[in-house]
Amino acid sequence: MLDWGELKGVCGNCTRCGLCETRHNVVFGVGNEHADVMFVGEGPGEQEDLKGEPFVGPAGKLLDDMLSIIDLDRKENCYIANIVKCRPPRNRDPLETEQDACIGYLRNQVALVKPKIIVCLGRIAALRLIDPGYRITRQHGQWVQKNGVWMTAIYHPSALLRDVTKRPETFDDLIALRSKIREVGAKV
Numbered sequence: 001m002l003d004w005g006e007l008k009g010v011c012g013n014c015t016r017c018g019l020c021e022t023r024h025n026v027v028f029g030v031g032n033e034h035a036d037v038m039f040v041g042e043g044p045g046e047q048e049d050l051k052g053e054p055f056v057g058p059a060g061k062l063l064d065d066m067l068s069i070i071d072l073d074r075k076e077n078c079y080i081a082n083i084v085k086c087r088p089p090r091n092r093d094p095l096e097t098e099q100d101a102c103i104g105y106l107r108n109q110v111a112l113v114k115p116k117i118i119v120c121l122g123r124i125a126a127l128r129l130i131d132p133g134y135r136i137t138r139q140h141g142q143w144v145q146k147n148g149v150w151m152t153a154i155y156h157p158s159a160l161l162r163d164v165t166k167r168p169e170t171f172d173d174l175i176a177l178r179s180k181i182r183e184v185g186a187k188v
Helices: 004-012 046-051 058-069 096-113 123-129 157-162 164-183
Strands: 037-041 079-082 117-121 144-146 149-154
Touching: 004 096, 037 096, 037 123, 058 157, 058 164, 079 096, 096 123, 117 123, 117 164, 123 149, 149 164, 157 164
Parallel strands: 037 079, 037 117, 117 149
Antiparallel strands: 144 149
């Protein structure tokens, strides 16, 4: 396992898949590197690629608002990363080969953070981290425990921007997340 500095360096120079050819910046992650709560999205979008930080565009603003509802803050008490660290062209879903090329970096991040809770932001992250048959519309907000870590998935903030009818369900999922944080004694 690499330490934070080594991992950032390796990611910053990665050429394991074709996404390296079109990226502006590697989008490594942001937040408290010892947080008990970790959020994982699928991959960076255009604004994230330009800035080098996950969730900074309109979806990022919504995510920050969602976090504030349950007393979380991206810089203070949670950590945010993605399955892939480089933007897929036209914000398409990352291919399985691209995910395979990057998943070791995410696993290393998880090992360093040591979260008690991982929240998958959207279908792609849930498929990769929770269950390859995951159905976000049916299973969002449900909890599973894997390797001693509690995991759930909620709708991706960009999906909530496109379909506001999903927001009440997501609010309920956030309240359940706050309860789980308390239940497992996570520091926030």
